[in-house]
Amino acid sequence: MSEFVVKTENLKKWFPLRQGIFDALRGKPSQYLKAVDGVSFDIRPGEIFCLAGESGCGKTTTGRLMLRLLDPTEGHIFFDGIDITSLEGKELKTFRKKAQIIFQDPYESLSPTMSILDIVTEPLVIHNIGSKNERIEYAIKALEDVALKPAENFLRRYPHELSGGQRQRVAIARAIILKPKFIVADEPVSMLDMSIRAGILKLMLDIRERYKITYLFITHDLAIAKHICDRIAIMYLGKIVEIGSAEQVINSPHHPYTKALVAAIPIPNPLVKVGDVPIRGEVPSPINLPAGCRFHPRCPYAIAICKQVEPNLVEVEHDHMVACHLYQ
Amino acid sequence: MTLLEVNDLSMYYEVYGGGLVKAVDKISFTLNEHDSFGIVGESGCGKSSLASVLLRLLPTNAKIISGKILLEGLNILKLPEDKLRKEVRWKKIAIVFQGSMNALNPIIKVGDQIIEAIQVHENVPKTRALQRAKLLLEMVGLDSSVVNRYPFELSGGQRQRAVIAMALALNPKILIADEPTTALDVIVQDQILKLLKRLQHELGMSLIFISHDISAVSEVSNRVAVMYAGKIVEIGSAEQVFLRPKHPYTRALMETVPSIKEAKKELKSIPGSPPSLLDPPTGCRFHPRCPYATAICKQVEPNLVEVEHDHMVACHLVGGESNE
Numbered sequence: 001m002s003e004f005v006v007k008t009e010n011l012k013k014w015f016p017l018r019q020g021i022f023d024a025l026r027g028k029p030s031q032y033l034k035a036v037d038g039v040s041f042d043i044r045p046g047e048i049f050c051l052a053g054e055s056g057c058g059k060t061t062t063g064r065l066m067l068r069l070l071d072p073t074e075g076h077i078f079f080d081g082i083d084i085t086s087l088e089g090k091e092l093k094t095f096r097k098k099a100q101i102i103f104q105d106p107y108e109s110l111s112p113t114m115s116i117l118d119i120v121t122e123p124l125v126i127h128n129i130g131s132k133n134e135r136i137e138y139a140i141k142a143l144e145d146v147a148l149k150p151a152e153n154f155l156r157r158y159p160h161e162l163s164g165g166q167r168q169r170v171a172i173a174r175a176i177i178l179k180p181k182f183i184v185a186d187e188p189v190s191m192l193d194m195s196i197r198a199g200i201l202k203l204m205l206d207i208r209e210r211y212k213i214t215y216l217f218i219t220h221d222l223a224i225a226k227h228i229c230d231r232i233a234i235m236y237l238g239k240i241v242e243i244g245s246a247e248q249v250i251n252s253p254h255h256p257y258t259k260a261l262v263a264a265i266p267i268p269n270p271l272v273k274v275g276d277v278p279i280r281g282e283v284p285s286p287i288n289l290p291a292g293c294r295f296h297p298r299c300p301y302a303i304a305i306c307k308q309v310e311p312n313l314v315e316v317e318h319d320h321m322v323a324c325h326l327y328q
Numbered sequence: 329m330t331l332l333e334v335n336d337l338s339m340y341y342e343v344y345g346g347g348l349v350k351a352v353d354k355i356s357f358t359l360n361e362h363d364s365f366g367i368v369g370e371s372g373c374g375k376s377s378l379a380s381v382l383l384r385l386l387p388t389n390a391k392i393i394s395g396k397i398l399l400e401g402l403n404i405l406k407l408p409e410d411k412l413r414k415e416v417r418w419k420k421i422a423i424v425f426q427g428s429m430n431a432l433n434p435i436i437k438v439g440d441q442i443i444e445a446i447q448v449h450e451n452v453p454k455t456r457a458l459q460r461a462k463l464l465l466e467m468v469g470l471d472s473s474v475v476n477r478y479p480f481e482l483s484g485g486q487r488q489r490a491v492i493a494m495a496l497a498l499n500p501k502i503l504i505a506d507e508p509t510t511a512l513d514v515i516v517q518d519q520i521l522k523l524l525k526r527l528q529h530e531l532g533m534s535l536i537f538i539s540h541d542i543s544a545v546s547e548v549s550n551r552v553a554v555m556y557a558g559k560i561v562e563i564g565s566a567e568q569v570f571l572r573p574k575h576p577y578t579r580a581l582m583e584t585v586p587s588i589k590e591a592k593k594e595l596k597s598i599p600g601s602p603p604s605l606l607d608p609p610t611g612c613r614f615h616p617r618c619p620y621a622t623a624i625c626k627q628v629e630p631n632l633v634e635v636e637h638d639h640m641v642a643c644h645l646v647g648g649e650s651n652e
Contacts, residue, residue: 054513054514054515163601165601193370193540193601194370194540194581194584194585195370195580195584195597195598195602196597196598197584197595197597198584198595198596198597199597201595202595202597220513221586222514222588223586223588227586227592227593227595228595246592250588261514262588265518265588266521266543266544266547267546267587267589268542268543268546268582269546269570269587270547270549270550270565270566270567270570270571271567271571273547274518274547277515279515282483282485282486282516
């Protein structure tokens with residue numbers, strides 16, 4: 001058995017920008033939005049691996065690349081030891097049976113015109129699994145596994161009859177019905193109310209035990225990441241700046257960006273206020289990236305080298321890597 | 329000194345088919361001068377509706393059923409519309425609506441939009457209004473040259489600052505901020521929360537901060553009300569409510585919030601989901617989800633009672649000081 005379920009190597013996704021005809025005639029080089037720009041990490045069996053960062057950092061694009069919902073510009077993706085970067089046709093379909101996704105917004109990810117039975121059994125139909133009766137059986141099992149009980153009562157209902165939490169459970173049932181090995185959960189609780197969130201997170205942990213699933217958990221909320229993830233990677237403008245166990249990254253962040261991110265989060269205690277967060281401004285455009293370290297224009301500790309040379313990830317303690325010249 | 333007193337306020341929405349959505353139901357609270365008051369609750373609990381009633385900015389199907397809103401002793405609900413518009417809205421109470429940073433007119437310069445807000449209320453020449461717009465933008469931490477920029481040229485955080493500047497254009501005594509940081513990333517959220525705190529102190533105004541995010545409210549507010557299904561279930565100082573919560577709902581809610589400073593723990597959820605306000609449960613509205621519910625909770629609606637100085641809870645199990 002390999003040490004990882006999924007692995008990315010120097011993964012890149014550049015989206016070309018539309019160019020005017022005059023620029024094209026003048027031979028001006030086309031511009032790219034570098035959403036993901038050289039990302040390498042692996043996800044170990046049974047772990048919940050978190051990709052965290054602010055909006056536009058490339059975390060969702062990375063998740064989609066890993067499922068081949070988008071084709072990478074460069075780099076490789078390995079799944080179960082096989083390079084899946086350029087799989088096509090039948091082989092791609094076989095891979096997709098083993099890797100599923102849960103989207104952010106359960107109000108948009110479920111078709112309003114399909115019954116819960118149709119939604120949950122659609123993956124079975126696509127992969128041509130089971131007879132009609134078997135499919136209903138599988139659907140009941142999946143709905144029971146996500147605690148929508150009695151499952152029979154849900155089969156004929158439609159998404160609009162369900163609450164947000166119940167819809168997200170349906171989305172999870174759809175994701176697990178093929179018994180996948182790997183699930184990408186893209187902000188699965190950010191649309192839900194606080195009182196519902198923990199239930200969905202607990203369900204995901206439950207399912208990990210029961211189905212032996214490995215997760216890529218994409219979130220902007222480091223407080224949630226700390227409480228449910230095993231390892232966390234922090235992304236900034238298409239690059240991973242820090243990666244390590246949840247405790248390492250949150251309790252002893254090394255990268256100045258991670259430090260700021262952790263420091264800026266308020267806590268539910270009125271006696272403890274957020275102190276000074278020593279970075280200014282907002283995330284710059286991913287089209288004209290700063291030279292050197294992408295974070296240098298906002299970094300209070302930037303030195304000359306940061307403006308010229310892009311730092312690589314280096315190990316600062318066991319399993320804890322940081323891409324910052326201050327630690328090279 | 330009391331600035332705003334809300335007394336037994338109820339506002340229902342009439343819906344197609346004859347039902348009533350009890351969005352704001354018998355709510356009372358007071359807001360003192362220089363107060364930073366937080367209203368926290370989940371989606372659909374009526375917190376944004378409450379904000380709209382305070383300015384009487386209501387859709388046509390909204391009906392004010394009962395109550396008073398006394399602003400410096402004057403009942404806003406009794407004022408004629410034009411007087412309300414000229415003398416209260418924006419001048420005394422201004423609001424930053426949820427998502428208003430995305431509601432700026434994309435084809436009008438930021439400065440002109442602020443000038444418009446000023447000139448609607450005050451008869452001042454454009455040059456003076458422009459001068460004030462520049463000062464306002466500087467006050468919220470933007471460069472005064474932003475007056476000549478269009479909203480699309482600004483980032484989310486900058487647009488939110490511009491919207492706050494616009495709300496402060498007439499020097500209001502009360503600023504209502506409805507989920508002002510919900511769509512922003514943490515670092516920008518932190519900047520906006522600090523800005524609101526600074527402005528509240530510097531301008532000596534009162535702030536009503538509405539959010540679903542307990543951590544953000546505890547960062548900004550010194551007094552807090554917790555809403556559930558159209559009612560206030562607990563109200564007190566931020567320390568009382570968040571550190572010594574008494575209502576079973578507040579206690580359960582605090583258990584659901586992950587804190588970045590705590591050791592890894594199992595997050596708890598509240599079973600069930602918030603009720604429909606079209607047909608809320610009888611008695612205490614939280615009773616179907618409450619682990620401690622008794623017979624009386626199903627029948628009798630609890631009133632807010634004082635459990636310690638300035639700390640009120642609406643729960644049959646928490647009755648007065650003797651129970652504490």
